[in-house]
Amino acid sequence: xxxxxxxxxxxxxxxxxxxxxxxxxxxxxxxxxxxxxxxxxxxxxxxxxxxxxxxxxxxxxxxxxxxxxxxxxxxxxxxxxxxxxxxxxxxxxxxxxxxxxxxxxxxxxxxxxxxxxxxxxxxxxxxxxxxxxxxxxxxxxxxxxxxxxxxxxxxxxxxxxxxxxxxxxxxxxxxxxxxxxxxxxxxxxxxxxxxxxxxxxxxxxxxxxxxxxxxxxxxxxxxxxxxxxxxxxxxxxxxxxxxxxxxxxxxxxxxxxxxxxxxxxxxxxxxxxxxxxxxxxxxxxxxxxxxxxxxxxxxxxxxxxxxxxxxxxxxxxxxxxxxxxxxxxxxxxxxxxxxxxxxxxxxxxxxxxxxxxxxxxxxxxxxxxxxxxxxxxxxxxxxxxxxxxxxxxxxxxxxxxxxx
Amino acid sequence: xxxxxxxxxxxxxxxxxxxxxxxxxxxxxxxxxxxxxxxxxxxxxxxxxxxxxxxxxxxxxxxxxxxxxxxxxxxxxxxxxxxxxxxxxxxxxxxxxxxxxxxxxxxxxxxxxxxxxxxxxxxxxxxxxxxxxxxxxxxxxxxxxxxxxxxxxxxxxxxxxxxxxxxxxxxxxxxxxxxxxxxxxxxxxxxxxxxxxxxxxxxxxxxxxxxxxxxxxxxxxxxxxxxxxxxxxxxxxxxxxxxxxxxxxxxxxxxxxxxxxxxxxxxxxxxxxxxxxxxxxxxxxxxxxxxxxxxxxxxxxxxxxxxxxxxxxxxxxxxxxxxxxxxxxxxxxxxxxxxxxxxxxxxxxxxxxxxxxxxxxxxxxxxxxxxxxxxxxxxxxxxxxxxxxxxxxxxxxxxxxxxxxxxxxxxxxxxxxxxxxxxxxxxxxxxxxxxxxxxxxxxxxxxxxxxxxxxxxxxxxxxxxxxxxxxxxxxxxxxxxxxxxxxxxxxxxxxxxxxxxxxxxx
Numbered sequence: 001x002x003x004x005x006x007x008x009x010x011x012x013x014x015x016x017x018x019x020x021x022x023x024x025x026x027x028x029x030x031x032x033x034x035x036x037x038x039x040x041x042x043x044x045x046x047x048x049x050x051x052x053x054x055x056x057x058x059x060x061x062x063x064x065x066x067x068x069x070x071x072x073x074x075x076x077x078x079x080x081x082x083x084x085x086x087x088x089x090x091x092x093x094x095x096x097x098x099x100x101x102x103x104x105x106x107x108x109x110x111x112x113x114x115x116x117x118x119x120x121x122x123x124x125x126x127x128x129x130x131x132x133x134x135x136x137x138x139x140x141x142x143x144x145x146x147x148x149x150x151x152x153x154x155x156x157x158x159x160x161x162x163x164x165x166x167x168x169x170x171x172x173x174x175x176x177x178x179x180x181x182x183x184x185x186x187x188x189x190x191x192x193x194x195x196x197x198x199x200x201x202x203x204x205x206x207x208x209x210x211x212x213x214x215x216x217x218x219x220x221x222x223x224x225x226x227x228x229x230x231x232x233x234x235x236x237x238x239x240x241x242x243x244x245x246x247x248x249x250x251x252x253x254x255x256x257x258x259x260x261x262x263x264x265x266x267x268x269x270x271x272x273x274x275x276x277x278x279x280x281x282x283x284x285x286x287x288x289x290x291x292x293x294x295x296x297x298x299x300x301x302x303x304x305x306x307x308x309x310x311x312x313x314x315x316x317x318x319x320x321x322x323x324x325x326x327x328x329x330x331x332x333x334x335x336x337x338x339x340x341x342x343x344x345x346x347x348x349x350x351x352x353x354x355x356x357x358x359x360x361x362x363x364x365x366x367x368x369x370x371x372x373x374x375x376x377x378x379x380x381x382x383x384x385x386x387x388x389x390x391x392x393x394x395x396x397x398x399x400x401x402x403x404x
Numbered sequence: 405x406x407x408x409x410x411x412x413x414x415x416x417x418x419x420x421x422x423x424x425x426x427x428x429x430x431x432x433x434x435x436x437x438x439x440x441x442x443x444x445x446x447x448x449x450x451x452x453x454x455x456x457x458x459x460x461x462x463x464x465x466x467x468x469x470x471x472x473x474x475x476x477x478x479x480x481x482x483x484x485x486x487x488x489x490x491x492x493x494x495x496x497x498x499x500x501x502x503x504x505x506x507x508x509x510x511x512x513x514x515x516x517x518x519x520x521x522x523x524x525x526x527x528x529x530x531x532x533x534x535x536x537x538x539x540x541x542x543x544x545x546x547x548x549x550x551x552x553x554x555x556x557x558x559x560x561x562x563x564x565x566x567x568x569x570x571x572x573x574x575x576x577x578x579x580x581x582x583x584x585x586x587x588x589x590x591x592x593x594x595x596x597x598x599x600x601x602x603x604x605x606x607x608x609x610x611x612x613x614x615x616x617x618x619x620x621x622x623x624x625x626x627x628x629x630x631x632x633x634x635x636x637x638x639x640x641x642x643x644x645x646x647x648x649x650x651x652x653x654x655x656x657x658x659x660x661x662x663x664x665x666x667x668x669x670x671x672x673x674x675x676x677x678x679x680x681x682x683x684x685x686x687x688x689x690x691x692x693x694x695x696x697x698x699x700x701x702x703x704x705x706x707x708x709x710x711x712x713x714x715x716x717x718x719x720x721x722x723x724x725x726x727x728x729x730x731x732x733x734x735x736x737x738x739x740x741x742x743x744x745x746x747x748x749x750x751x752x753x754x755x756x757x758x759x760x761x762x763x764x765x766x767x768x769x770x771x772x773x774x775x776x777x778x779x780x781x782x783x784x785x786x787x788x789x790x791x792x793x794x795x796x797x798x799x800x801x802x803x804x805x806x807x808x809x810x811x812x813x814x815x816x817x818x819x820x821x822x823x824x825x826x827x828x829x830x831x832x833x834x835x836x837x838x839x840x841x842x843x844x845x846x847x848x849x850x851x852x853x854x855x856x857x858x859x860x861x862x863x864x865x866x867x868x869x870x871x872x873x874x875x876x877x878x879x880x881x882x883x884x885x886x887x888x889x890x891x892x893x894x895x896x897x898x899x900x901x902x903x904x905x906x907x908x909x910x
Contacts, residue, residue, distance in 0.1 A: 289503055290474075290501055290503045292501075294474065294475070308473060308474050308475065308501070310474070310501070312503075317510075319478070319506065319507045319510075321475050321478050321503070323473065323475045330475065332479060334478075334482060334507060334510075335480075335481045335482025335483075336479075336482045337479065394475075395451060395452060395470075396452065396479065
């Protein structure tokens with residue numbers, strides 16, 4: 001019914017979208033995965049992206065996702081045989097897979113499930129279990145819905161194959177150790193289940209959303225005319241600039257009739273489109289006044305590099321403080337908690353019109369802070385316990401929780 | 405029990421006071437906005453949410469267990485601000501950054517960082533907040549201890565200025581003259597003032613503390629207490645200075661008497677005078693100070709000598725005859741220079757009585773000095789009739805200096821008798837003044853009119869009235885006596901005229 005095809009031509013949009021949803025790790029060295037996926041799709045042909053409802057509810061399926069370091073992955077890239085190893089491992093326990101879905105449609109994990117679907121010749125279900133990047137493999141809506149993570153199949157860069165049959169938290173810990181010893185990353189198939197179980201357990205439409213956001217970002221990439229491509233054009237984008245000047249080529253542009261001379265900066269137009277596509281809100285934007293190492297929280301269990309950022313909001317004069325531990329965990333506006341995990345915080349670099357993260361920023365850069373609300377499942381009490389600020393060691397209540 | 409306890413002022417300390425003499429003085433002040441906030445209590449918080457339960461005026465101390473990071477300090481800052489806390493104290497390692505400080509500045513909430521254990525620190529703060537009097541007493545005790553180590557008013561004022569931050573102190577005479585300390589205190593909009601008694605127990609000066617902002621009642625009380633503690637040492641130091649001034653002056657008088665007792669040539673051979681600043685060899689110009697004969701008395705010396713030393717600390721002043729003597733010694737000195745300098749210094753000097761001065765001629769050596777001083781004494785006898793602050797050299801006065809030696813009181817009494825007819829006229833005093841001017845001008849009514857600033861016809865009219873009263877000033881054998889009689893009356897007539905002209909405005 002709502003089937004779409006993902007072809008090699010979609011890879012750039014997929015990459016850009018994957019970058020958007022991977023918060024602070026934004027686009028750090030995931031281009032290799034795009035090249036790899038493009039090659040695979042060239043050979044296998046397009047992948048069918050289907051809604052869960054369009055498949056037989058009894059179809060066996062599993063979530064595909066990589067864990068570990070993307071840097072290690074770029075150095076020891078997957079060969080392409082890994083998905084078959086995973087499928088074989090799980091087949092003995094759950095029968096042959098009829099479909100795959102992404103563990104989390106963000107960063108490299110927006111691309112690997114597509115590759116797995118292509119290589120296994122299976123449809124890709126348009127949903128995921130995080131809607132973003134979480135550091136632990138069991139920080140999923142599947143977990144919240146009571147799906148079992150195990151049995152979990154994993155394969156390393158050296159084709160070490162592993163089938164873990166244990167609880168979710170232990171699976172995470174064991175797999176993390178294996179990943180470190182086996183080359184830095186593992187490709188995993190986990191949460192094996194039936195498609196019918198996904199309703200209420202998965203975040204629907206995640207892959208489509210990644211593609212859509214990716215297309216918006218590509219349309220605004222520097223050097224491209226703003227009105228080519230992109231799914232949603234705001235009304236003012238329907239033709240040449242209304243002041244009768246030359247066509248828009250990426251420079252400033254005036255909104256409204258000849259009387260209205262307000263200049264709409266390129267980043268404002270991109271933000272308008274991104275918020276329209278994702279339901280995000282803009283927390284603020286301005287100059288990055290501070291960036292530096294922060295302090296690890298006592299309760300934090302995660303691998304992570306604590307970084308603190310402070311943005312001086314140009315319009316309101318407020319101070320937006322962002323705390324990052326690999327992910328952007330929380331944002332304070334004048335000391336008051338304005339946004340926090342599980343909602344997605346992202347930073348748009350006004351200069352390059354690309355998503356950015358602490359690793360690529362220096363003090364003085366101009367950035368906008370976006371907040372994409374997480375799926376409603378995440379805002380439940382168990383959801384916030386699993387993916388809220390407390391899960392990252394921050395003794396703060398999520399704004400949703402505080403307002404309850 | 406006759407003592408009445410002073411009414412207690414509001415007992416809450418301010419953040420400012422905790423900085424000045426409480427434990428906050430040890431903390432690093434990251435944001436010093438709005439330090440006048442009152443402190444009601446201290447709260448050690450180990451969870452951010454605990455801040456919500458504290459009311460206004462709380463010093464929020466973040467526990468080390470609360471966690472670290474600028475985000476945490478900023479969250480705490482926000483909550484503290486929402487609860488109108490008085491200030492926020494964060495462990496230094498918690499990591500408040502410059503952006504945090506900017507945020508606090510915008511919120512106008514003071515923020516401090518402490519390097520020590522926040523729990524122990526909070527306890528110490530709480531003890532101080534619970535007992536503001538103890539904290540105030542600690543500062544006062546510190547000042548009192550330092551006062552005992554200082555012997556001069558300058559040193560005592562220095563203690564206040566250094567130890568009581570935010571306060572400038574000055575010691576002022578009742579007429580506003582600055583004796584010691586910082587003149588800024590006298591101009592400060594907000595002042596705390598206490599009277600300082602002199603050695604005689606009467607008000608001698610005011611000790612003034614200037615504050616930049618309107619002080620909290622507790623702080624004003626603290627400052628007042630410290631000023632009161634400074635009073636006794638100030639009185640003592642003043643008494644000591646006066647005693648030493650009198651002692652020094654008596655030494656100088658003895659030395660001067662010894663100098664004048666010797667025959668002329670022997671002075672250089674055996675100097676005998678061993679006082680700092682006194683030199684007998686070289687070129688001297690002597691000066692002699694006198695006050696109004698009606699005011700003269702032995703009790704004046706300490707006041708005059710200490711006022712002189714305040715302005716000219718390097719020159720000794722010796723009580724001598726019915727005035728005070730000193731001299732300048734420099735290779736090229738001239739009496740005109742000394743007169744000009746002395747005029748300047750007399751204007752600045754805070755003396756208890758009006759002073760006038762005579763200046764002798766420049767002369768070499770001990771014998772020259774004696775001659776110069778005699779000339780100065782003679783000149784001072786004449787200038788004392790001219791009014792307060794007058795300084796004349798012996799040469800300026802010429803032969804008039806001679807008139808200074810005449811016994812003023814006897815001469816004036818005799819003059820009133822011989823000029824009784826003239827004085828009895830309705831405008832008698834005016835006629836005497838006019839007569840003196842005409843005689844001064846050798847009988848020329850034109851020149852006398854110019855000197856008095858009158859029209860010649862006015863003078864001619866007065867001369868007619870003078871003659872009508874039987875005064876014949878053309879008669880040669882009457883003329884000198886008449887002139888002297890006028891001169892003897894002039895000072896009191898001039899003073900009377902001044903008083904009469906001042907009366908309407910009083």
